[in-house]
Amino acid sequence: MASRIVTLLVNGTPQEVIVRPGTTLVSVLRDQLELTGTKRGCADGSCGACSVVVDGKAVRSCLIPAETVDEAEVTTVEGITPVGGLGPLQEALVEGFATQCGFCNSGMLMVATALIAENPDPSDADIMRAISGNVCRCTGYHPIIRAIRDAAAKMRGAQQIAAE
Amino acid sequence: MLDRVDVPSDLNAALETLAGCRAGAILSGGTLLMPEINTRATGLTTLVSLKKLDLAGISVSGTRVTIGATTTLDAFGRDERLALLKPVVESIASPPVRNMASVAGNLFAAQPYGDLAVALLALDAEVEIAGPKGKRQAPVSEIVKKGVAADEIVTALTFDLPDGGSWFYAKTMRRNTNSAAIVCVAARVQVEGGVVKSASIALGGAGPRPLRVPSVEAALVGKPLDAESVTAAAAKFEADCEPFTDAYASAWYRTRVIPVHIRRALVGA
Amino acid sequence: MDDHIPSETSGETLDRSYFSDENQHDFKVVGQPSPRLDARGHVTGTTRYFEDNHFRGTLHIKVCRSKRHHAKLTRIDPAPAMNVPGVVRVLTAKDVPANWYTVLRLINVGPNDEPVLAEDSVRYLGEPICAVVAESEAAAIEGASRVQVDYEDLPVVLDVEEALKPDAQIVNPVHGKNYFEYEGHPFRRIRFGDVEKGFAEADHIFEHRYQSRPIEQAPVETTGCIVKPEGDGRLTIYSDTQACFFTLDNTALILDVPTAKLRVVGGTVGGGFGGKVDVMVEPLACIAAMLTNRPVKFVYDRAEEMQVSSPRAAERIYIKDGVMKDGRIVARKMTFYIDSGAYSRHTPYGVTKASAHVPGPYSIPNVWADCHCVYTNRTPSSAMRGFGVTIGDFALESQMDRIAKTLGLDPLIFRLKNAYRDGDTKAHRKKVEGAALIEVIQRAAELVGHDLPEEYRKMSSVKREAK
Numbered sequence: 001m002a003s004r005i006v007t008l009l010v011n012g013t014p015q016e017v018i019v020r021p022g023t024t025l026v027s028v029l030r031d032q033l034e035l036t037g038t039k040r041g042c043a044d045g046s047c048g049a050c051s052v053v054v055d056g057k058a059v060r061s062c063l064i065p066a067e068t069v070d071e072a073e074v075t076t077v078e079g080i081t082p083v084g085g086l087g088p089l090q091e092a093l094v095e096g097f098a099t100q101c102g103f104c105n106s107g108m109l110m111v112a113t114a115l116i117a118e119n120p121d122p123s124d125a126d127i128m129r130a131i132s133g134n135v136c137r138c139t140g141y142h143p144i145i146r147a148i149r150d151a152a153a154k155m156r157g158a159q160q161i162a163a164e
Numbered sequence: 165m166l167d168r169v170d171v172p173s174d175l176n177a178a179l180e181t182l183a184g185c186r187a188g189a190i191l192s193g194g195t196l197l198m199p200e201i202n203t204r205a206t207g208l209t210t211l212v213s214l215k216k217l218d219l220a221g222i223s224v225s226g227t228r229v230t231i232g233a234t235t236t237l238d239a240f241g242r243d244e245r246l247a248l249l250k251p252v253v254e255s256i257a258s259p260p261v262r263n264m265a266s267v268a269g270n271l272f273a274a275q276p277y278g279d280l281a282v283a284l285l286a287l288d289a290e291v292e293i294a295g296p297k298g299k300r301q302a303p304v305s306e307i308v309k310k311g312v313a314a315d316e317i318v319t320a321l322t323f324d325l326p327d328g329g330s331w332f333y334a335k336t337m338r339r340n341t342n343s344a345a346i347v348c349v350a351a352r353v354q355v356e357g358g359v360v361k362s363a364s365i366a367l368g369g370a371g372p373r374p375l376r377v378p379s380v381e382a383a384l385v386g387k388p389l390d391a392e393s394v395t396a397a398a399a400k401f402e403a404d405c406e407p408f409t410d411a412y413a414s415a416w417y418r419t420r421v422i423p424v425h426i427r428r429a430l431v432g433a
Numbered sequence: 434m435d436d437h438i439p440s441e442t443s444g445e446t447l448d449r450s451y452f453s454d455e456n457q458h459d460f461k462v463v464g465q466p467s468p469r470l471d472a473r474g475h476v477t478g479t480t481r482y483f484e485d486n487h488f489r490g491t492l493h494i495k496v497c498r499s500k501r502h503h504a505k506l507t508r509i510d511p512a513p514a515m516n517v518p519g520v521v522r523v524l525t526a527k528d529v530p531a532n533w534y535t536v537l538r539l540i541n542v543g544p545n546d547e548p549v550l551a552e553d554s555v556r557y558l559g560e561p562i563c564a565v566v567a568e569s570e571a572a573a574i575e576g577a578s579r580v581q582v583d584y585e586d587l588p589v590v591l592d593v594e595e596a597l598k599p600d601a602q603i604v605n606p607v608h609g610k611n612y613f614e615y616e617g618h619p620f621r622r623i624r625f626g627d628v629e630k631g632f633a634e635a636d637h638i639f640e641h642r643y644q645s646r647p648i649e650q651a652p653v654e655t656t657g658c659i660v661k662p663e664g665d666g667r668l669t670i671y672s673d674t675q676a677c678f679f680t681l682d683n684t685a686l687i688l689d690v691p692t693a694k695l696r697v698v699g700g701t702v703g704g705g706f707g708g709k710v711d712v713m714v715e716p717l718a719c720i721a722a723m724l725t726n727r728p729v730k731f732v733y734d735r736a737e738e739m740q741v742s743s744p745r746a747a748e749r750i751y752i753k754d755g756v757m758k759d760g761r762i763v764a765r766k767m768t769f770y771i772d773s774g775a776y777s778r779h780t781p782y783g784v785t786k787a788s789a790h791v792p793g794p795y796s797i798p799n800v801w802a803d804c805h806c807v808y809t810n811r812t813p814s815s816a817m818r819g820f821g822v823t824i825g826d827f828a829l830e831s832q833m834d835r836i837a838k839t840l841g842l843d844p845l846i847f848r849l850k851n852a853y854r855d856g857d858t859k860a861h862r863k864k865v866e867g868a869a870l871i872e873v874i875q876r877a878a879e880l881v882g883h884d885l886p887e888e889y890r891k892m893s894s895v896k897r898e899a900k
Contacts, residue, residue: 002167002168004169020569021166021167021168021169021211022166022169022201022211022571024198024202030484030485031487034487035478036478036481036482036484036485036487037477037478037479038478039482039653039654039703040484041653041654041655041703041735042653042655042735043199043202043203043734043735044198044199044202044203044735045195045198045199045261045264046735047653047735048258048260049653049654051260057238057260057263058259058260058263059260059263059264060195060260060261060264062198062202063193063194063195063198063199063202063264064194064198064264065169065191065194065198065211065213067169067170067171067213068169068171068191068194068213068215070171076478077476077477077478078477078478081477081478086473086476086477089476090476090477093472093475093476094468094469094472094473094476095468097466097469097472099469099471099472099475099476101652101653101654101702101703101704101705102471102472102474102475102476102480102703103482103652103653103654103703103704104653105475105476105478106478109476111259111260114259115259128340128341129254129258129259129341130258130259131258132258132259132339132340132341132342133257133258133259133260133261133342134258135651135653136653137650137651137652137653137704137706138704165517165518165571165572165575166571202734203574203734203735203736204574204578205574205575205577205578205579
């Protein structure tokens, strides 16, 4: 067994982990770094619960052997939570009753984070496309889409104020 | 169980590892292989990741397109020069999966997945392959049928970009997004003097692999590209197809709708 | 893809025209949005689901499952699994102190008809045969794939009506017949009035067959648990069960230990929908933890969740209705064949619920129902959102639409004509209270702009109009 040291920048913090061959990124995050906000749902990429942002792109952390993302920058739900508060997307999910069992929320948040970073003014269709691979079995898609729309608007507003 | 995951930065090193290991597999985007690794005893001991091989990238020279094997579907979809084929990419999976999945990997997706492979088949794409004996080229039709040898690596794909008027693509799914094909139709049909001069029509969801429908193609040549002649030509699909049953549709249903979707793809509803 | 998601509509106030007697208060909370207590945890990823507990040295379980629908097990050889580096132990039926159980024994539904691990036979595809305990998930998967099992195939019963034929292969030897027995009867029965007389008098007879497949709950978090042996000899079970006390009591019975030996930490469930009511993973994880004195994790992968976590039962339903020219239903006969799979789980109860729902929310003077709980060589079925009722409703309301269409009646009017009302006696001899069906149909019609004639707009669940 050729275990390897993998270096990652996780939520801004440099991390070194020793991984056995084929250890997935979700396992590194959850089992080694104890960042358990990222969820394991299907292990085959179809549920979206494990979505994280790697080097600016939303990806499935269950499909990534850690060795292949050595030196990558990883953002998880823990990384978008400001100290002592909630980020705009998180706030919108709470206020819009877009949580039920909660298991899909982290993945939805990371996909939405990547979406808004690239497209600050997404249409409902854009949002639907973006989260089309994230399953919410409590079927609360509409509140989730509304929350992402509301958060994007809020973030645009904040940016405008900052710019002025 | 895996005892080695290599991320070589040199193609020859990758080929050597592949040739030298007991049970190795190539890992590109991981969206097809990792589900297997995660949940089944695959017998694989070694993965060779193509991540650092510098095989990603798109170049266009005239109408000739060359796409590196590890180019992600996302990068493919964003390339303005390939805008005509963007609907193909956008019909596949969801954005996070497209951020990972590679163009070459799509050639090895089991049906009813592999919509890009269907499009590449209609485009008569050529596949560049590296192996212990050097490089070779093969038509995509051969690769979707036979795959490549265990010690070979697909390095690139090349094809001629069709012009807008001759390209047709339609994928029918049970949902608007992120679903496998019930039927996927990709076609390049050239019309001259009011009649079809050449037609290459590929289907997904119509058999164990992406396939061409030569009987339909032949029946269309020399006819006008209208509902009547397309309907007549599409009726000949059965000679070339082996529709199957899966969670998305039954073989019976696919058989019923294949000619309908050929017609819709080529001449609209 | 240009779907527009409407903005949240404002909360509806109570319909005081119907609920005038029941709710006299001015509510401060009802009708007002109030933030969910768990929402903050959910959106920050800090809500603790069972798998978010980490213990050093945790072992992993993977189950070797039947590759046959119905077979005798002529040999189980776990030795090749033990040769996989990292495999610690392979559990077989012999390791389970009280191997035979049925979840609803806690409320006196019996007999125990299902083994935790298969003994001499397997009765459905995917039935657990043995459990491989290993240092890593990969080793457990590898080990489970190497267990050698020899099968001697037995005839397979996959159809509910075939299963009830006299010469059918017996699926479950504990029952000795392919149906659950209800107080000496081969099915749940409803007998109300005289259906045959009703059919004889009816102007029209409608007979149709309805059928559903099993439906998987598919929660995003799969079924699983982590069991940790504590210093005081107890086991802490971190589980995503929807039924902590079902799990606690059934696990104690299976382990043959006092319930005080077990502590279940649960209540946070990443989607359940009924799929996490059965006791599926905890007993084996507890046994492995007791035998190794180490924490043990047993989580279904997605394929297991889809294949062997109990789905909603498949049902086949026959409905025969006698209907008068004016649209009154005078007799309804229903026969349910509900597929329990190879074992009982919650389906005998689901069948009782199905019978309790006959004949739907309608007042029909003559009702007959036979509701069969049938054993087949399929995945055992169990709870799922309104189980026993939803498929019956699908059949009933499809039947209602078909009749309305054939008779040229407005489907809402047809339902209003037959709607049950407060004070009616239902087929179970229960007096109807709080029906509200008529008011709901009236309001729904209004909301969608479906015009109803005056007499139907004036109808009330509380009072029947004078003839």
